[in-house]
Amino acid sequence: MGIREAKTRRRSNRAVRRPNRSPGGDVFIVIILACFGAFFAFPLVFAINHAFKPLDELFIFPPRLFVINPTMNNLQDLFILMSRSWVTFTRYVFNTVFITAAGTLGHLIIASMGAYAVSKYVFPGSKLFFNIVITTLMFTGFVTAIPNFLILARLSWIDTYLSVIIPSFAFPLGFFLMKQFIDTVPQSLVESAKIDGATEWSIYSRIVMPLVKPAWLTCMIFSVQALWNNPQQNLIYTEQLKPLPFALQQIVGSPHTPNVARMGVGAAVALVMMVVPITLFIIAQSNILHTMANSGIKE
């Protein structure tokens, strides 16, 4: 890891332009990025502006992108609506925090333990297991939704926190990134600790884990994001157990019968739904990129 850091540092201190760069090319790159950047940012800018528009601007013709008289009314309405709801707002928050914290923590611990074993040792089945994990990176929730439901029903976990928490432990991307990052910890470190008589557990918990903090943080962020928008939440239908994102989306109504009277609140909900994952990403961006630098799949 030391070598890698040294390399990045040298790269970042690079002040001289490489001589084979044409100014025309630079201009081209900036123009392309500006155009596409506008395309990518447009809906987000729109959503942010929409959330602060007063009622008359929400229904104005022709529609405007930018808000003229920004107001906090929509967010206030959302807050009032939530505080008057049958299940209290704090209960929804508790559900979200509990599910996310438990799911993320469990995932981190068991994925990093497994990743440590697969990364630092070769034993019968270790390669096979990792290749299977790589293949399953492609499978989305839709493909496995039906058997997943049948399994959870058989365990009678439907309509409990467990139906969301336990399956989230098995998030393959987290395991994959963790294993790739642990690969960068020098093998010699593990071996010398072993000669000093350290047990497998203390090598894992005292030597390897403190060295892979960026990977922890990355897995945490990805896991929280996955849980924030998890369709698995449909498996919880008791109102008191529902997490916040689900409750918020109920306010807006389904996409095809939009609740016109709550247009402003809906815009506020959209903003809240967006802000949480994006904020988390901003906080952890450098750590995430550090982790993703090891995400290459070797064939």
Add this chain to the structure above:
Amino acid sequence: MSNLARYREKKRALRAHMWKEMKKHRTLYLFLLPFALVFGMFVLAPVAISIFFSFTYFNVLESPRFIGFQNYLNLFLSDDVFLIALRNTLILAVVTGPVGYICAFLFAWFINELPRYIRAFVTLVFYAPTIAGAAFMVWAIIFTGDEMGYANAILIRLGIIQEPRLWLTNPDYMMPVIIIVVLWMSLGAGFLAFIAGLSTIDESLYEAGLMDGVKNRWQELWFITLPNMQGMLMFGAVMAIMASFAVGQVTQDLAGFPSTEYAVHTIVNHLVDYGAIRFEMGYASAIATILFLTMIYTKILVGKFISRIGR
């Protein structure tokens, strides 16, 4: 000793060796066990169960009845909607997969050429739609079918169209609109991997390339950057395959379920239809099986292609 006896002897020795290895590493199996358990239960078992049910008639109430390849025959021979869904999914995958993948790489590469201090910000702008989750519903407002919709309002004001277009209910426009939205929201984890990978390529390789007469950044890309990023490219490809074949939520939420004339009905929509609405689990499982076989096959093909880059 005969050949057969020698072969058996070898096999026994191999097995004994393997057993010894397994015993030596027994603590490691304990380390792997918790993850392997949940992974097996919620990722692998569902796939196996899906394949098993795809050969049965199963409506959840009665126990499954074995019917061989009947589900598959029905899908391809008598289910017109499935064939439409298959066609739509392939169109979406062939367009959004490679285009999204190449865009993700090019954007990452361009961003890497920018000065360091604005890199983080530009990365965030491009990646935000991927993590913003349900934010794609904003497109529903932009593409509203009356003159209140932003796309319609802008195009009418510019005089490009005379009357509002039903972007999300007219089969002529639905597919392009969905393609735009999917491209917008699925740069994905591959994009991050590219950004990260580009910044870790050893600078001395570029310096050596310069000595060897690499004239411009495009040559540098082909001869130095790409060959050193094969692992990332593979990872990005896996992510792109996932994103482009599993389009379903977007079509359902934007164009409705079912969409007009099934114009953007995808395999995932078909799967949800039979699995979650009609409760024909056997049939739905056959659809799921076809979907992930297609994905695995695509991954193998793409892997072969990527291993040839820069050679």
